Amino acid sequence: MDFDLNESQSLLQDSLRRLLADSYGFEARKAYLASETGWSREIWARYAELGLLGLPFAEEDGGFGGGGEETMIVAEQMGRHITLEPWFSTVVLGGGFLRHGAEAALRQEMVGGIAAGEVLLAFAQQERQSRYDLFDVLTTAKKDGSGWLISGRKGMVLHGDTADHFVVTARMAGGQRDRSGIGVFLVPARAEGVSVRGFRQVDGTRAAEVEFAGARASHLLGEPENGLALVDRVVDEAIAALAAEAVGAMDVVHGMTVEYMKTRQQFGKPIGSFQALQHRAADMLVALEQARSMAFFATMAAREEDALERRRNMHAVKAQIGRAQRFVGQQSIQLHGGIAMTMEYAAGHYFKRLTVNEAAFGDTDFHLRALADMGGLVQAA
């Protein structure tokens, strides 16, 4: 195994690192956060110039043919700066649905716009009753001529307030919690019957409540009535990206904490000289390194074709990183003391992102239970 970056991967990492170092300091981020969209269109254009937005798409579709490793590299840098732009919703989630679920013609029609930063996507799956079950779908899809009309309400749609198209899960057949009968549809945000109410989430990212009242879908993605397989696949890849993002954020907030421990003086010496605090910081490093290992594993596991094996491994990823990021986030605040409780200080913002990241697509409890129900990772003798 080789965990080092190759030449083009290093180049990718360096260029993104430079961009974010120059234009995504904590003060700049505050300004993006306070702007009307809640993120920076200008930075978004820079991502497009760097090729980030077309990165995971195949070259014949107008992308750059990047794989899971490249997504991991980008996600980690995004996590390091707790960025606010819709990269995850447009490229990882939306892009995932296009790569795995769209016909060639549709891919070729859409990828160019995405890569150029002109088209934004959002994944609308959450419903009030569904919690973390992706198959728990009440939103319906009704056949209408050759097309489909979508009706229902989706919540917590990440970057739903700026999306040009929604990827929507809707029930074509069966009952609310049936695993079959789900369809995945592409619905233009401007379609009649779509209404969007945007808001800010606790970590600063934007989201929306989206209502579909007989809105006409433009395309069906994946297999009709077997949309769950597509959703699982895309979400599994998304979990790998979330893992890398969490590692980036943990690394920064841990480093920030250690630096603070070296400078903050109490009782006439730096608080980092106290063993109780040193051991806590060491435990954070253990958690961080274990999570980093797991993020590598996530990238390996997300490309597994066997859906059951993939799910099993991604449950493990989410559970392990979830525990690590909660610990690192909470302890960063604790070791800093009062200063980290202020909105003015960066640590709290990392903590909030880590908290949201932990629960995205299922929190630690959810994934531990799901993995345990599947019999865990090690088979009995």
Add this chain to the structure above:
Amino acid sequence: MELRFTDAERAFREEVRAFLAAECPEATRRHMIAGKSPTKQMVVEWQRKLNAKGWATPEWPVEHGGPGWTPAQKYIFREELQMWPAPQPLAFNVNMCGPVIIEFGTEAQKKRFLPRMANLDDWWCQGFSEPGAGSDLAGLKCRAVREGDHYVVNGQKTWTTLAQHADWIFLLVRTDPNAKKQEGISFLLVDMRSPGITVRPIITIEGGHEVNEVFFDDVRVPVENLVGEENKGWDCAKFLLGNERFGQARVGASRERIRRLKTIARETLDGGRPLIEDPEFRRQITEMEVELKALEMTVMRVIANETKRAGTGKPDPATSVLKIKGTEIQQGVAELLMKAAGPYAWVDGDPDAEGSNEWDVAPDWAFGLAGVYFNWRKQSIYGGSNEIQRNIMAKAFLGL
């Protein structure tokens, strides 16, 4: 980035498995699956088979009989043995003293000791800790005074694992009491049959005899048994301890124990249904498994780093994770195994002893599980306690 094993490595894994299937005595395997430590005879018999195959000394250079494996192959070998399970080659010989002799020893020492170490003709034990020198190892007091062509050793060692089996002991002794504490230490090889050595068993809380006190009363050691230079023994000790930490992850051993745990939890009833169906218990197993998966990847990272930057790179912070996480997981799984046995875990007796359940007072599988749980509390204490590991991390990696 290449996040997978190579074909050659996968083939090597199969080769190791095939060798285990063909050569590892079934009685040894059964004994170990039951949670018992292998007996001296089992360890010797198995190591001689490994040695005949050229596999007894994975860490040694080829010119001293090592197999010339890559770090990944060494890892695969170690993990496969743990998962089988089969005894590891005796660590005191092949992972501790052997590498020190290869690194610091004379040609005569290499010739005399290494082949017998590899074949386990001599069983070695480690004389480091003393009653007053545990985590603060450099505070050791055991004295060696040069008299002509001998050192005369007086003092006491403790926690000496399996000294009751040992033919030889490698010893840290104080040769210059006036120097700074790390600078007056020497590394000596001592024949356990020397007059003046007394071994006294220490019975640990589970009832087993694994560790000992060893007393030295005017023990005469030929000066040719000094390894490296006089008063430079701390270099040997640091080198040896650095090698030791690497093997403490024991991912394969934990996987084998989890496999065992699941088998037991399937056969044990709890509230009228198999224990494995209890969501709370299952969750506790799963928590161990996900941490173990991360640890396995951490080991891979350390190996990859070692392969690419052997001896040149900075120490990898991932290395310190291995001891802390490896032992936490092993202790956690041992605890769950004991919990699985419920009240039947409580039958007292040395868990390693054969036939200890002869009165049939508990299911055979349950016997000794509490003993292993008690015994394994040692893991977070030995090899540099987990608190010492955190001190090292704070200092070396965090700069605190």
